[in-house]
Amino acid sequence: xxxxxxQNYHMHTTRxxxxxxEDRAYVEAAIAAGYETVGFSDHTPFPAxxxxxxxxxxxxxxxxxxxxxxxxxxxEYQNDIRLLLGxxxxxxxxxxxxxxxxxxxxxxxYFLLGQHYVGADDNSYYSGRPTNDxxxxxxxxxxxxxxxxxxMFLYLAHPDLLDYQRPNSPEYASEMxxxxxxxxxxxxxxxxxxxxxxENRPYPKQQFxxxxxxxxxxxxxxxxxxxxxxxxxPASVAFAEDMVRRYGLHHVQNLL
Numbered sequence: 001x002x003x004x005x006x007q008n009y010h011m012h013t014t015r016x017x018x019x020x021x022e023d024r025a026y027v028e029a030a031i032a033a034g035y036e037t038v039g040f041s042d043h044t045p046f047p048a049x050x051x052x053x054x055x056x057x058x059x060x061x062x063x064x065x066x067x068x069x070x071x072x073x074x075x076e077y078q079n080d081i082r083l084l085l086g087x088x089x090x091x092x093x094x095x096x097x098x099x100x101x102x103x104x105x106x107x108x109x110y111f112l113l114g115q116h117y118v119g120a121d122d123n124s125y126y127s128g129r130p131t132n133d134x135x136x137x138x139x140x141x142x143x144x145x146x147x148x149x150x151x152m153f154l155y156l157a158h159p160d161l162l163d164y165q166r167p168n169s170p171e172y173a174s175e176m177x178x179x180x181x182x183x184x185x186x187x188x189x190x191x192x193x194x195x196x197x198x199e200n201r202p203y204p205k206q207q208f209x210x211x212x213x214x215x216x217x218x219x220x221x222x223x224x225x226x227x228x229x230x231x232x233x234p235a236s237v238a239f240a241e242d243m244v245r246r247y248g249l250h251h252v253q254n255l256l
Contacts, residue, residue, distance in 0.1 A: 005237050007253050009039040009086060010112060010157060010191065010222035015058035015066055016043040019226035023069045029228035031081050037256070038231075039084035040070050041112050046095055047102040053122040060102070067106045084109040084256060088157060091147030094120055100152075110256060112222075113147045113188075114157035115140065128202070130163045134171045137164050141175045145182045154255055155220050156183055158193040160208035167207040176211050184217030189252055192243060195224035197236040204243065213247030220252055 011026055012019040023040070030038040043057035052059065058066060067085065074083040087103065089111050117124045118139045127140055140162045148156060159179060164172050183190050190212060196203040212219065221240050225231050244251045 004034075005221060005223075005253075006034070006036040007038070007255070008035060008221070008223045008225070008231070009037075009041060009084070009110065009154060009255065010088070010193075011038060011040050011042075011225045011231075012088075013040060013042045013058075013066065013069075015062050017055040017057070021228040023073060025228040026225065026231065027073050027077055027081065027083060029231045031077070033232040035081060035231070037082040037084065037254070039086045039110065039256075040066075041086035041088045041110075042066060043114075044087040044089045044099065044103070044111075046092075047098050050095060051121045051123055056116070056122050063103070063106070071107075086110045086112060086154070088112045088114040089147075089153070090115060090117055090122070091143055091150070092117075092121060093146065096150070110154040111152055112155060112157045112191075113144065113153040114161075115144050115147060116161065118143055127162045130165050130202075132165050134175075137162060137171060137175050141179045144179055148182060148186045148188045151186075153188060155189040155191055155222075157191045157222055157224070158196060158203055159183070159190045160203045160205040161193075163202045167205055172207065173211060176208050177215060180212045180215040180217060184215055187218075189218035189220045189255065191220050191222040192240045192249075193222050193224050194233065194236040194240060195222075195226070195230070197239045198230065198233055204240075206243075209243055209247050209249065213249050216250065218252045219244065219249045220255065 045060040
């Protein structure tokens with residue numbers, strides 16, 4: 001089995017403060033790599049007054065320019081590629097209703113759930129920080145499940161982002177099985193994150209995907225591009241393909 005990657009819904013812009021390259025360069029790189037559909041899903045801004053970390057997401061007053069840029073490129077390249085407008089979103093319960101109102105005037109095609117923080121805002125506990133605390137593990141899973149239950153999200157990005165230092169422990173297996181079962185029940189695909197593969201990050205976690213294979217449910221590949229060149233990286237796709245085979249995962253591609 002070889003997966004020819006034709007769709008990617010996980011792509012960022014410089015507005016988030018930790019990506020490089022012009023918007024147009026991402027589109028042209030995707031066309032050159034043979035994609036049929038790609039979506040920009042930069043880290044969402046929140047309304048004015050939100051305690052924003054400038055190295056995590058765009059400012060609220062950048063949203064208009066982001067939307068305008070993607071829609072303009074969508075029209076310009078309509079004969080070459082299908083370009084979608086999205087956002088990657090944290091589920092912060094205290095801010096979620098305000099975020100919905102803030103983004104509702106714009107024609108978004110989809111949203112991704114990417115729970116990088118497990119507290120009330122960007123200044124709370126970072127999910128990728130190493131931890132041995134089972135309460136952080138449970139809180140992460142609780143927050144991801146609550147986000148999925150809103151019905152707002154196309155898929156759950158890097159579900160294994162939480163860097164729990166005891167991945168072979170009973171509590172890790174129990175909590176991540178709970179997460180995988182909820183995703184399956186709610187019909188929310190989970191992402192094998194190719195950025196984690198490219199940069200040799202602590203995710204994708206093999207222990208997580210073994211559990212995911214046992215539970216079932218859908219799996220999607222997400223390039224998580226923070227630079228245009230990331231859109232063509234066959235080695236990361238091959239690594240993810242091997243995980244699909246090894247754990248009997250059900251890979252899906254065309255979500256929209």
